Amino acid sequence: MKARTVKYTFSQGFKGLWRNRGMTAASIGSVAASLMILGLIIILVLNISNSAELLKMQFDEVQIYLQDDLSVQEIDSVGNEIEEISGISEITYESKEEALSKFKESWGEEGYLLDSLEENTLPNSYIIKIENLEIADEIVNEISVIEGIDEIKYYKEVVDQLLNIASFIRTAGLIIILVLVLIAVFIISNTIKLTLNARRQEIGIMKYVGATNWFIRWPFILEGMFLGFMGGVIAIATVYFGYNYVFEAITDQFFVMISVHMIPVESMMDKVILMFAVLGTGVGALGSIFSLRRHLRV
Amino acid sequence: MIELRNISKTYSKGVQALKNINLKIDKEDFIFLVGPSGAGKSTFIKLLLKEEEPTEGNIIIKDKDVTNLSRRKVPYHRRNIGIVFQDFRLLPNKTVYENVAFAMQIIEASSKEIRRQVPMILGMVGLSNKASSYPHELSGGEKQRVSIARAIVNNPSILIADEPTGNLDPETAWEIMKVLKQINRRGTTVLMATHARDIVDIMQQRVIALEKGRIVRDEQRGAYGYEG
Ligand SMILES: Nc1ncnc2c1ncn2[C@@H]1O[C@H](COP(=O)(O)OP(=O)(O)OP(=O)(O)O)[C@@H](O)[C@H]1O
Ligand SMILES: [Mg+2]
Numbered sequence A: 001m002k003a004r005t006v007k008y009t010f011s012q013g014f015k016g017l018w019r020n021r022g023m024t025a026a027s028i029g030s031v032a033a034s035l036m037i038l039g040l041i042i043i044l045v046l047n048i049s050n051s052a053e054l055l056k057m058q059f060d061e062v063q064i065y066l067q068d069d070l071s072v073q074e075i076d077s078v079g080n081e082i083e084e085i086s087g088i089s090e091i092t093y094e095s096k097e098e099a100l101s102k103f104k105e106s107w108g109e110e111g112y113l114l115d116s117l118e119e120n121t122l123p124n125s126y127i128i129k130i131e132n133l134e135i136a137d138e139i140v141n142e143i144s145v146i147e148g149i150d151e152i153k154y155y156k157e158v159v160d161q162l163l164n165i166a167s168f169i170r171t172a173g174l175i176i177i178l179v180l181v182l183i184a185v186f187i188i189s190n191t192i193k194l195t196l197n198a199r200r201q202e203i204g205i206m207k208y209v210g211a212t213n214w215f216i217r218w219p220f221i222l223e224g225m226f227l228g229f230m231g232g233v234i235a236i237a238t239v240y241f242g243y244n245y246v247f248e249a250i251t252d253q254f255f256v257m258i259s260v261h262m263i264p265v266e267s268m269m270d271k272v273i274l275m276f277a278v279l280g281t282g283v284g285a286l287g288s289i290f291s292l293r294r295h296l297r298v
Numbered sequence B: 001m002i003e004l005r006n007i008s009k010t011y012s013k014g015v016q017a018l019k020n021i022n023l024k025i026d027k028e029d030f031i032f033l034v035g036p037s038g039a040g041k042s043t044f045i046k047l048l049l050k051e052e053e054p055t056e057g058n059i060i061i062k063d064k065d066v067t068n069l070s071r072r073k074v075p076y077h078r079r080n081i082g083i084v085f086q087d088f089r090l091l092p093n094k095t096v097y098e099n100v101a102f103a104m105q106i107i108e109a110s111s112k113e114i115r116r117q118v119p120m121i122l123g124m125v126g127l128s129n130k131a132s133s134y135p136h137e138l139s140g141g142e143k144q145r146v147s148i149a150r151a152i153v154n155n156p157s158i159l160i161a162d163e164p165t166g167n168l169d170p171e172t173a174w175e176i177m178k179v180l181k182q183i184n185r186r187g188t189t190v191l192m193a194t195h196a197r198d199i200v201d202i203m204q205q206r207v208i209a210l211e212k213g214r215i216v217r218d219e220q221r222g223a224y225g226y227e228g
Helices: A003-019 A021-058 A072-084 A096-116 A133-144 A155-198 A200-209 A213-252 A256-261 A265-295 B041-049 B071-078 B096-106 B111-124 B140-152 B170-185 B197-203
Strands: A061-066 A088-094 A125-130 A149-154 B002-010 B016-025 B030-034 B056-061 B081-085 B158-162 B189-193 B206-211 B214-219
Touching: A003 A021, A003 A155, A003 A213, A021 A155, A021 A213, A021 A265, A061 A072, A061 A133, A072 A088, A072 A125, A088 A096, A125 A133, A133 A149, A155 A200, A155 A213, A155 A265, A200 A213, A200 B071, A200 B096, A213 A265, A213 B071, B002 B041, B016 B041, B016 B056, B016 B214, B030 B041, B030 B170, B030 B197, B041 B056, B041 B081, B041 B158, B041 B189, B081 B140, B096 B111, B096 B140, B111 B140, B111 B170, B140 B158, B140 B170, B158 B170, B170 B189, B170 B197
Parallel strands: B030 B189, B030 B206, B081 B158, B158 B189
Antiparallel strands: A061 A125, A061 A149, A088 A125, B002 B016, B002 B056, B206 B214
């Protein structure tokens, strides 16, 4: 394509956008909205998965709660049985009294509040350290069949729950996005239809004079791509400032613990920018092509 | 220049618009296509433009069989043919100059070529002094001359006009005919569908008469030949 054709194409594309300012805004808005939701989902899913990974690393400990009515001998024999399982590097017994004082310690200065507890409901337990986290599940399975055990607490539950939440958000989110994208494509294709109708006469003349089909189509496709791209840019900006804000609010104010688990803004944007620009532009092009297929016989 | 071999056209609703048309048109021809309403004149033109496909037969233009031209090649085929309509079809928001230049931009002519060619063509149709006027500022005859200028600015070998004087008073119509004849003298084949009896009778050009889709008459220096 020649340079002046490119110029012509652009100027035609933008004239159309300006002529239908209202629809232009609606189109950009719809793409931006879809991508913002996508951004939210990406942020949630990535952060949750990330936390899950970090949690895994931290929890090489498995806590085995014992039933409350075991005798000292029974407790010992449970301990022996556990020790026989291979892959355990350390085993410690923690009585319910020790558990309580540990618990108090973790409350720090407010620990005295627990003094008023009438009954110690914390269980006796064994705490084991696992050599190799990969086989944690197997070890837990072997332990779980031992008599006298009430419950086994280990990272997997937390991690599994987090991963479940992440996958739920992903699935639900993708469905929502799919619907939003369809709406965006529809709105864009309508915008393009308007510019198409405004230029019907011009297109008619172009055909008679011998304009190639692509010469006629390009301004419209470009117009759609621009709409989508602008939506992408808005979504990128929103995700950037929004995430930055939340990140800092969390770090500054309450939960330093959580922010440690959060993916930093920069590495989040690395993923988002290109993806949104491409997706936005793509959705825009799709909208135009739909419209051209339906309303322009070349 | 143009050759039709056994051309028939049946529209989807079963209307037979053209029946077994055989025809040869030479480069220097100036042709009047006459016939009552519904005879098939516009259909004939649409076939030449590849706006409609013939149901049967072959169309040869400039020694090239264009019957089965692919969609992609149709635009290039159309660059051989200039077209003028009864209703002018000018772009209202463009000046006379821009309307004509538009036809050149569309086929990606250089701006140098455009700057040279457009004033020359406007001079030819007698509109040099109206270059910066908008269509609503022009008379019907002037509008039609702009549309003729646009049709020939890319130097097509054939100029087709479908009732170009249909919306004009007799005097203005004659001005248009002068322009068309002048274009024909410069070596462009002109094919004009018309109901203008006076013009056909006086011009003494080749007349092809259609009736119910058939050629009923083809005379070298013919007359309109119908009553009413
Ligand atoms: N797209 C179409 N679909 C179906 N029938 C059509 C179509 N176009 C034209 N026809 C029919 O074909 C026949 C020839 O029409 P055409 O327009 O070629 O006539 P014409 O000679 O140009 O008439 P006029 O002098 O009124 O312009 C008519 O019977 C018309 O109704
Ligand atoms: Mg007609």
